[in-house]
Amino acid sequence: MLKKSLYSCIAVLSLSLMLASAALAKNVTVMNGTSFALHGMALSPSESNNWGDDLLGSDILKPGEGLTINITGDANNWDLAVVDDDGAQLEFKNLDLRNVNKITLLSDGTANLE
Numbered sequence: 001m002l003k004k005s006l007y008s009c010i011a012v013l014s015l016s017l018m019l020a021s022a023a024l025a026k027n028v029t030v031m032n033g034t035s036f037a038l039h040g041m042a043l044s045p046s047e048s049n050n051w052g053d054d055l056l057g058s059d060i061l062k063p064g065e066g067l068t069i070n071i072t073g074d075a076n077n078w079d080l081a082v083v084d085d086d087g088a089q090l091e092f093k094n095l096d097l098r099n100v101n102k103i104t105l106l107s108d109g110t111a112n113l114e
Helices: 002-022
Strands: 025-033 041-047 066-073 078-085 090-094 103-107 111-113
Touching: 041 066, 078 103, 090 103, 090 111
Parallel strands: 025 103
Antiparallel strands: 025 066, 041 078, 078 090, 103 111
């Protein structure tokens, strides 16, 4: 009986560790590779209908500048929205950030993931 309980505990612990390691928790640097300043930036899982908080706050991310953000969650794909000088929102959709350390946003609406 003790042996069976021990095996059950080990199995539950192993499963918990596997699930915990599947969650994303990392820092990613977002580089402004556009020709315009960014006045707002928000990140959310792709399956969400809501944007997160403005990651820039009252700051402005000028062309060539970067911002390191912390990403946590279990989503595989993320959406990133930025606001340009004119107040227009540009969205970068379905970014797979699992193996990414740097995102460079480009003026044509694409992003380089490194």
